[in-house]
Amino acid sequence: MRRTTKLMRRQSDDTETPQQDAPTPEPTAPQDAPPTAEERVALGRCLRLRDAALAQNTRVQFLVEAVRKLGCDPGPLESFVQCVSASRQSMAMVGGFAAHAPGQRDYAPKILMVAEHVPNQAIFDRTLSHELVHAYDQCRANVDWNDRRHHACSEIRAGSLSGECDLSQEINRGRFGITKHHQACVKRRSALSLALSGQADPDAAVAAVFDACYADTAPFDRHPN
Numbered sequence: 253m254r255r256t257t258k259l260m261r262r263q264s265d266d267t268e269t270p271q272q273d274a275p276t277p278e279p280t281a282p283q284d285a286p287p288t289a290e291e292r293v294a295l296g297r298c299l300r301l302r303d304a305a306l307a308q309n310t311r312v313q314f315l316v317e318a319v320r321k322l323g324c325d326p327g328p329l330e331s332f333v334q335c336v337s338a339s340r341q342s343m344a345m346v347g348g349f350a351a352h353a354p355g356q357r358d359y360a361p362k363i364l365m366v367a368e369h370v371p372n373q374a375i376f377d378r379t380l381s382h383e384l385v386h387a388y389d390q391c392r393a394n395v396d397w398n399d400r401r402h403h404a405c406s407e408i409r410a411g412s413l414s415g416e417c418d419l420s421q422e423i424n425r426g427r428f429g430i431t432k433h434h435q436a437c438v439k440r441r442s443a444l445s446l447a448l449s450g451q452a453d454p455d456a457a458v459a460a461v462f463d464a465c466y467a468d469t470a471p472f473d474r475h476p477n
């Protein structure tokens with residue numbers, strides 16, 4: 253990954269403990285070292301989850317198509333959506349979005365799924381959908397990922413449109429019974445994503461743009477929940 257790219261950190265779906273989600277130390281294994289046997293198993297499983305998501309998940313397919321309809325070419329999907337080993341990345345999250353550099357003419361973001369951190373197809377699908385909303389926003393608007401309000405807006409949309417805040421997910425996290433649970437969940441997770449990316453004052457950034465960005469459901473006609 254070029255140094256000019258910025259990785260949008262993405263918290264794990266089944267834990268929200270910031271300490272667990274904080275960036276891991278720099279990898280100790282050299283980037284070009286062959287994968288270990290354990291890494292190969294995890295990567296193989298991740299690739300099968302990826303292929304199933306791309307072939308079968310209607311939300312994933314709709315979002316990929318929406319990026320193309322906007323005029324952005326994500327290229328071959330096996331290059332656009334990559335599985336990486338946790339030990340090779342300074343990231344403890346399920347997935348990440350590597351935005352292309354500001355001013356770069358070609359549309360060249362990458363979605364990185366962390367092989368060891370994706371427990372099942374449902375979490376893979378939701379995480380990939382989340383990252384695809386970032387990819388859509390990168391294509392649609394000239395997102396400045398260093399601007400915390402821009403970043404907050406895309407996190408709100410990704411949290412809202414990916415399915416990660418559907419009621420069943422909140423029940424799994426033991427947060428059942430929250431009034432307006434969906435909005436509360438989106439706010440909480442957006443602020444956490446901003447914090448993990450090192451943005452200052454994440455709650456204020458989310459609050460400042462929440463209503464407008466939550467109401468913006470493109471490319472869906474309405475919240476797909």
Ligand SMILES: [Zn+2]
Nearest residue numbers: 260407410445
């Ligand atoms: Zn995100």
